[in-house]
Structure formats: C-alpha cells, structure tokens
Amino acid sequence: MTEAWALESDGQLALGPVRVRVPAKINLHLSVGPLRGDGYHELQTVYHAISIFDEITARHGDSLVLTMQGEGQGELELDDRNLVVRAAQALATSAKVEPKARLHLRKQIPLAAGLAGGSADAAATLVACDALWGTGYSRADLAKIAETLGSDVPFLLHGGTALGTGRGEAVSPVLARANKWHWVVAFADGGLSTPEVYRELDRLRAAGAAPKPLGSADALLAALRQRDPAELGAALGNDLEAAAVSLKPELAATLQAGRKEGGAHAALVSGSGPTCVFLATDATHGEQIAEAVSPHARSVHLAQGPVPGARVG
Structure with a gap:
C-alpha cells in the first residue's frame, strides 16, 4: 500500500x-x-x-x-x-x-x-x-x-x-514591510551551554565588565520597517555576546573578519552562541562575507529571513 x-x-x-x-x-x-x-x-x-x-x-x-x-x-x-x-x-x-x-x-x-x-x-x-x-x-x-x-x-x-x-x-x-534580509551564518566548532552563558553574563555584570544592557527593542523594530540593511545592522544587538566571547574567545576573530574583511552591515553572536551571524546587502555580498569568515568557522551558510515556522509538506 x-x-x-x-x-x-x-x-x-x-x-x-x-x-x-x-x-x-x-x-x-x-x-x-x-x-x-x-x-x-x-x-x-x-x-x-x-x-x-x-x-x-x-x-x-x-x-x-x-x-x-x-x-x-x-x-x-x-x-x-x-x-x-x-x-x-x-x-x-x-x-x-x-x-x-x-x-x-x-x-x-x-x-x-x-x-x-x-x-x-x-x-x-x-x-x-x-x-x-x-x-x-x-x-x-x-x-x-x-x-x-x-x-x-x-x-x-x-x-x-x-x-x-x-x-x-x-x-x-x-508587522514589518515585506522584505527578505540576507544573512551569513558561521557555525563554530563545539557548542556553548545556554545556562553557562547566562551565568557568565551575570558574573561579568557583577564585575562591571559587561557592556551596558540593550534595553528596549524599539529602535530595532523601527529599523525592520525600512528596507535599508545599514539601518537594520546598526540596530542589531545581543546582551549575551560578551559572555559568549568570554567563554569562547576565538569568536572575536570570526566577528572581526565579517565586519572588516567581509564588510558586513552587522556581526553578532546568535542567541547564546557560538554561531555568528552577519547581515549582507544581497546574496552576492553574502558570498563575499562567507569567504572572509570561512577560515574562522567549521562551516558557513547563506540564508534568508524571515521564513515561516514549522509546516507540513
């Protein structure tokens, strides 16, 4: 059957x-x-x-x-x-x-x-x-x-x-304007424990060694309503990035390569890390960023967003 x-x-x-x-x-x-x-x-x-x-x-x-x-x-x-x-x-x-x-x-x-x-x-x-x-x-x-x-x-x-x-x-x-954003996603060797990254952030803050908290997402939400990758890139941020880099210092070189050699509009750690993501103008720019960061990553992928969630088919 x-x-x-x-x-x-x-x-x-x-x-x-x-x-x-x-x-x-x-x-x-x-x-x-x-x-x-x-x-x-x-x-x-x-x-x-x-x-x-x-x-x-x-x-x-x-x-x-x-x-x-x-x-x-x-x-x-x-x-x-x-x-x-x-x-x-x-x-x-x-x-x-x-x-x-x-x-x-x-x-x-x-x-x-x-x-x-x-x-x-x-x-x-x-x-x-x-x-x-x-x-x-x-x-x-x-x-x-x-x-x-x-x-x-x-x-x-x-x-x-x-x-x-x-x-x-x-x-x-x-609710934002219909737009596809282009991302370069760099997978790192090994992983990071989410609870451990949060604990490291608490430690850095207690020691006065963490950046000022981001606070409201209003600027990011406003940037999403535009079609300008440079504007969106300037609004991206992650309070956990300092903790992830503290636990895995090699991520700093990955982020730097995307910014400086790849010319990414933004480079940041995704969530609790250690994956790094980079915002590109378009697919061609994404390939340029991918080439720049590939020596520092286990593998590099081009992606677009947003996409729908879990779907049958």
Missing part, C-alpha cells in the same frame, strides 16, 4: 507519514534583564526565522521511537531527554492519545549553537504528531504545550519575525 502524505491536520488521522520542516532562529535583539525569582532572566528579544532547516518525519508505530541523521548524530540523546520525544509525549498526554509514533529527525541545525535547534525540533514534532494522530489542535493550542517545553518553542511554531517577552515564551508577531 502506498503511504499518503498529510498536508495539514484537520482532526483526521493521517494515513501515512507526515513530514514537517522547521527553521532555525536568530535573535535580532536580545536584551537580558536581571535574574528573576524563578531562576530565569527577564528578556526582551526579537526572534527571526531563517532558511536553515531541520525536518521531522512521523509515521505510525507500536511505540514512540526516535531516529536521526545529520548534525549531532551519535551525540544527541534519542530517549526522553530529547525535546522531540518530550514534545510527542506532551501532546499525547494533552490529547489523551497513546504516544505511538516512529519519528525520524534530519538535522541541519547544529547542537548548542544559539539557533534553537532543539526548540525547532520540538515545534516540528508537535505539528507532525498533531497531523499523524488527528488531534485537530490549533496553533494556539499547540503553543500552550510549546510553552512548557522551552522558551523558544512557541516562536518556532509560527516563524517569521516576532517580539518575545517574559523568559521569551510570550510571542507577538512583528
């Missing part, structure tokens, strides 16, 4: 495999406030989904099983420590269905890279299993589950560009 592909969940059980593609995210603005009583920092961030993708394929099975290929193969746990498995279990619990599926992850987004790869995979799993099991959940329903899985997961359900507040989980779409 030929397996059929589901296009979107409509409350009907999918007959065959469901394939969902989900993008990476970068932070165009990441302002980190003081540590809260619950152990999180108060954030104001502008998320931006870019065209580097992971893919989840979900098939019917007798149990919940995860396999994978690509970035992190042999390193990434495939049991309930993995956000993919936890996302499937959370949806099954909410919908009161048996958590039975064969899930396969094709991974291009590297681990611990500041690109929310794990969160992206969780978002893709929610969409895929919703379609596979015919639970008929809306995106708003899935977003409520996503909040329990991680701060970035709700954004990856929607994609595009959005303002995140709280610990990042409260997401509001950003």
Whole structure:
C-alpha cells in the first residue's frame, strides 16, 4: 500500500507519514534583564526565522521511537531527554492519545549553537504528531504545550519575525514591510551551554565588565520597517555576546573578519552562541562575507529571513 502524505491536520488521522520542516532562529535583539525569582532572566528579544532547516518525519508505530541523521548524530540523546520525544509525549498526554509514533529527525541545525535547534525540533514534532494522530489542535493550542517545553518553542511554531517577552515564551508577531534580509551564518566548532552563558553574563555584570544592557527593542523594530540593511545592522544587538566571547574567545576573530574583511552591515553572536551571524546587502555580498569568515568557522551558510515556522509538506 502506498503511504499518503498529510498536508495539514484537520482532526483526521493521517494515513501515512507526515513530514514537517522547521527553521532555525536568530535573535535580532536580545536584551537580558536581571535574574528573576524563578531562576530565569527577564528578556526582551526579537526572534527571526531563517532558511536553515531541520525536518521531522512521523509515521505510525507500536511505540514512540526516535531516529536521526545529520548534525549531532551519535551525540544527541534519542530517549526522553530529547525535546522531540518530550514534545510527542506532551501532546499525547494533552490529547489523551497513546504516544505511538516512529519519528525520524534530519538535522541541519547544529547542537548548542544559539539557533534553537532543539526548540525547532520540538515545534516540528508537535505539528507532525498533531497531523499523524488527528488531534485537530490549533496553533494556539499547540503553543500552550510549546510553552512548557522551552522558551523558544512557541516562536518556532509560527516563524517569521516576532517580539518575545517574559523568559521569551510570550510571542507577538512583528508587522514589518515585506522584505527578505540576507544573512551569513558561521557555525563554530563545539557548542556553548545556554545556562553557562547566562551565568557568565551575570558574573561579568557583577564585575562591571559587561557592556551596558540593550534595553528596549524599539529602535530595532523601527529599523525592520525600512528596507535599508545599514539601518537594520546598526540596530542589531545581543546582551549575551560578551559572555559568549568570554567563554569562547576565538569568536572575536570570526566577528572581526565579517565586519572588516567581509564588510558586513552587522556581526553578532546568535542567541547564546557560538554561531555568528552577519547581515549582507544581497546574496552576492553574502558570498563575499562567507569567504572572509570561512577560515574562522567549521562551516558557513547563506540564508534568508524571515521564513515561516514549522509546516507540513
């Protein structure tokens, strides 16, 4: 029997495999406030989904099983420590269905890279299993589950560009002129632990060694309404960059190469790092930046944004 592909969940059980593609995210603005009583920092961030993708394929099975290929193969746990498995279990619990599926992850987004790869995979799993099991959940329903899985997961359900507040989980779409921004994304060797980067930022601030906090995202939001990469570049910022560079000093050379030799409109660490991103005028300029930073990176990718979040097809 030929397996059929589901296009979107409509409350009907999918007959065959469901394939969902989900993008990476970068932070165009990441302002980190003081540590809260619950152990999180108060954030104001502008998320931006870019065209580097992971893919989840979900098939019917007798149990919940995860396999994978690509970035992190042999390193990434495939049991309930993995956000993919936890996302499937959370949806099954909410919908009161048996958590039975064969899930396969094709991974291009590297681990611990500041690109929310794990969160992206969780978002893709929610969409895929919703379609596979015919639970008929809306995106708003899935977003409520996503909040329990991680701060970035709700954004990856929607994609595009959005303002995140709280610990990042409260997401509001950003209305901006239709425009595609060109990015160069440099993957570093190794990863950085997000909690460790936050702790380093706290240490630097206590020692008076951190830059002044960014504060409001108003300037960045205003720049997004324009079509000028130079204006957008001047507004980009990340409070975690100093901490990431402190823990991984070689990132300074990567950022410098993009700015000076590549002529990027902006160079910054993505999220908690260690991935570095560079804003280009267009694809040709992106190639120039990529050539400049490639000696300092494990691999370099050209990308565009914004792109939609987790989608079946």
